[in-house]
Amino acid sequence: MSVETHDIYMVAAGLVFAVGLGGVFLCRHFFRKIIATKMLGAAAFLLLVSVSRRDALDAPDPVPHAMVITGIVVAVSASAFALALARRIRAETGQSTFEEGDAP
């Protein structure tokens, strides 16, 4: 079988998802956890569009594209909310991880 553009990005989406999933668990700082969550979302979007590209090589499939545009905006507003929460936690407790006793 020949390798096509969408095959490469499907695999890349899997790898980015794995990296992001590891990050959600392994990173402790809120800042990195938020970035890791954002990467999970990016990987899911990448998979969605690359699969649709495989099925519709001549004309792009507009439905996944529209869903991903919507998704990007939702993901960013969720990240902004998460940042606000993390900053509030930091301001209240001095902590920037979920663990006890990391305050200065």
Place this chain on the structure above:
Amino acid sequence: MSPADWATFALGAIGAFFFLGGTLGLLRFPDLFSRLHALTKADNLGLGFIVAGLLFQTGSVAVGLKLILIWGLALFASSTACYAIGRHALTRSGTATGEEAENERS
């Protein structure tokens, strides 16, 4: 390939060379100010050559003008960003060597 394609190819290669130079400068130059110098000058020129190369591929004047507009905007933005970064580093370190800024570059 048509002559237009050759022109695109040649100009694109020159542009890529300038980008390479700018990136080398970013990686190898010793302090913040010389790095900024390398980045903004070389990259603006590189982008200019690539835009010039792409102009040969555009079918319409409108698209060409948009490409030139993009280059102009990138020029303005990168020069001002370079200035802002440099000024910030200067006010923080208080010297023109950017030594302290360099230490904190991380």
Place this chain on the structure above:
Amino acid sequence: MSGADILFDFLLAALLVLLAWRALAAPQLYQAAIFFIAFGLAMALAWTRMNAPDVALAEAAIGAGLLGVLLIDSLAAFTRGRERGEAGSKHCADEGTRARPMPRVSQAVVAAAGVVFAAVWVTAILRMPEGGGLTAIAGAAMPESGVAHPVTAVLLNFRGYDTWLEVGVLLLAMLGIFCAVGKTGFEREQRPAHIDPLINWLVRFLVPLMVLVSGYILWLGKTAPGGAFQSGVILGAAGILLRIAGFRTFGRLPVWAWKTGLVFGFAVFLAVGAAALPAGRSFLEYPAETAGAWILIVETACALSIGFTLLAFFVCLNAAGGCDGPRQPNRTN
């Protein structure tokens, strides 16, 4: 597919994975933010490689640009108060996160889980059945949509419900941010700023151009990649630029004006959707002959509101950090 294309895709995919990895593994938060922005830009390139220019525009503007601004703005909040004392030498390294590293065993377990996961993913992709996709269905319905660009037709017409609720999610996130950090950013009068002459010139030159481009992209969405989201983000970016540069344009806005701006898109969308009900159509169903006009109304309102909301994200978060405008020299970032 030519060999050069595949080579480029391969390099870009490898770059994506590498940037994702570095963003999470780089020792300092500042580096993480920069790698994340680079990741967003590489994603935008990947979208264009997959014939999705609409998505590329949205990703570059929102995913890399706007979120990048929010992340860098938050850096100072996470590192403030650390500049002196024992942590001084670490600059903005993850405070407390590297002091007690996770046990090797847990790291190995997570790594193994990641490898298994990736293997399952690849297997699943290889065995995925060929589907038809929805291209044909969407294409067949295009004449009734009122626009000529399929993505805009899906966003604003065929799946208008999604987009309406998505504007609602923006509003909800805004409410969440109000609850978490308050809305002092709206109330605080910005200090009379000394604006650097060069920055001043650039902003005065760029902001009108950005408003123009925003309108152009909104109009373009009817026939080509573009539309309410991309247009709204450019508006929001123009606002953030004004705010960062120290202009007091938004410092004078009363709070009710902010609130109106935030709910405007959602409300207009709801009103237009409900206007279909008395005529016997279902919610958000436009009559085919005037659909283009309705979509333009909804898109304009949404673009304004999205721009306002994104600006408000920045303004509220920025004010929450207690550092309005240019900060004091902060040795930790």
